[in-house]
Amino acid sequence: MKSFKYSTAKDATAAVRTASANPTAKFLAGGTNLIDLMKEYVERPSELVDLTNLNLSQIRATSSGVSLGALAKNADTANHPLIRQNYPLLSMAILAGASPQLRNMATNGGNLMQRTRCQYFYDTAMPCNKREAGSGCGALEGLNRIHAILGYSDQCVATYPGDMANALYALEAVVRVRGTNGRDRTIPIQDFHRLPGDNPSKDNNLEHGELIIAIEIPKNNFAAKSYYLKVRDRASYAFALVAVAAALETRGNNIKRARIVLGGVAHKPWRSTEAERLLIGKPATQETFEAAAEAALRDAKPLQHNGYKVELGKRAIVLALQRAMSGEVA
Numbered sequence: 308m309k310s311f312k313y314s315t316a317k318d319a320t321a322a323v324r325t326a327s328a329n330p331t332a333k334f335l336a337g338g339t340n341l342i343d344l345m346k347e348y349v350e351r352p353s354e355l356v357d358l359t360n361l362n363l364s365q366i367r368a369t370s371s372g373v374s375l376g377a378l379a380k381n382a383d384t385a386n387h388p389l390i391r392q393n394y395p396l397l398s399m400a401i402l403a404g405a406s407p408q409l410r411n412m413a414t415n416g417g418n419l420m421q422r423t424r425c426q427y428f429y430d431t432a433m434p435c436n437k438r439e440a441g442s443g444c445g446a447l448e449g450l451n452r453i454h455a456i457l458g459y460s461d462q463c464v465a466t467y468p469g470d471m472a473n474a475l476y477a478l479e480a481v482v483r484v485r486g487t488n489g490r491d492r493t494i495p496i497q498d499f500h501r502l503p504g505d506n507p508s509k510d511n512n513l514e515h516g517e518l519i520i521a522i523e524i525p526k527n528n529f530a531a532k533s534y535y536l537k538v539r540d541r542a543s544y545a546f547a548l549v550a551v552a553a554a555l556e557t558r559g560n561n562i563k564r565a566r567i568v569l570g571g572v573a574h575k576p577w578r579s580t581e582a583e584r585l586l587i588g589k590p591a592t593q594e595t596f597e598a599a600a601e602a603a604l605r606d607a608k609p610l611q612h613n614g615y616k617v618e619l620g621k622r623a624i625v626l627a628l629q630r631a632m633s634g635e636v637a
């Protein structure tokens with residue numbers, strides 16, 4: 308590991324001031340992703356600004372929904388009564404991720420910011436445009452079984468690996484950020500992560516030095532009928548090959564509102580408004596679910612080794628919708 312300067316921040320504004328003054332500084336939260344990457348020489352910050360002492364761990368009801376502190380632990384968030392009762396989709400998604408020990412350390416802000424699990428990104432002997440601009444993409448013509456089938460570019464075919472964000476996209480959350488000018492701004496979750504385009508080094512739309520302080524989720528009527536389905540190589544402690552965050556609001560057997568977000572298929576959680584349009588106003592039947600699943604994967608362009616994700620994605624959507632309708636909890 309390369310040596311680095313270490314500092315602690317007394318409040319959010321001070322943390323932003325310190326990090327933004329140094330172009331190679333990084334925030335340190337639970338450290339479960341950043342420290343691994345530093346040990347592999349993938350991340351080489353010259354300074355770590357430790358956030359641990361900041362007062363950003365609250366999970367509280369607001370007039371419009373709920374606010375999750377950026378430093379609240381994933382485990383505390385998933386198990387909080389407000390979340391279990393009103394946003395079970397989020398609880399299911401967080402509990403599908405990592406392991407109990409990791410969820411006890413990992414924070415909500417860090418989870419949104421976690422980096423891809425592309426093997427070439429982790430191996431500094433390999434070309435990777437995300438790690439080193441202009442070096443090439445090892446996965447494009449290499450082993451790409453876990454990679455993207457939607458929204459990728461010839462510069463990068465990586466996927467965003469997280470689970471929590473897939474649920475947050477379905478719940479239309481908003482990310483509250485302390486800006487480098489000391490003022491707060493909000494970013495709709497849909498605009499938080501980005502597609503690789505010609506600049507894959509940038510995973511999201513945060514500016515250097517900006518600090519996530521909270522994630523806000525509006526009220527909704529999805530609690531009774533939502534489901535997070537994660538398909539992976541092992542039953543636990545593995546990233547999604549394909550994941551589906553499905554949420555329905557129904558009147559009788561008719562679908563009034565729907566949200567479908569796929570994980571493990573693109574550089575960001577992939578919300579399918581095409582699938583949602585096909586669900587709204589229709590009876591909640593197998594036929595309706597299958598039509599929505601077809602629409603969600605219609606534009607998929609698999610790589611050499613991940614063609615299986617297209618059919619898997621369709622089946623996962625249908626199953627997630629069936630389980631959402633039955634009120635099952637993962």
Ligand SMILES: Cc1cc2nc3c(=O)[nH]c(=O)nc-3n(C[C@H](O)[C@H](O)[C@H](O)COP(=O)(O)OP(=O)(O)OC[C@H]3O[C@@H](n4cnc5c(N)ncnc54)[C@H](O)[C@@H]3O)c2cc1C
Nearest residue numbers: 336337338339340341404405414416417418420469470519
């Ligand atoms: C073996 C293993 C398995 C895993 N499996 C899964 C899984 O199945 N599903 C899943 O979703 N995740 C999984 N994870 C990832 C894990 O959830 C993340 O490592 C964790 O959420 C990161 O949070 P952290 O607080 O530890 O972040 P850190 O490692 O401290 O930071 C990560 C990044 O976020 C930045 N950052 C942190 N907080 C803020 C903030 N408030 N504002 C701005 N930037 C910030 C840091 O600078 C850094 O760049 C796994 C991790 C491991 C090691």
Ligand code: SF4
Nearest residue numbers: 425427435444464465
């Ligand atoms: S897919 Fe992206 S992260 Fe993986 S090697 Fe290519 S550029 Fe790097």
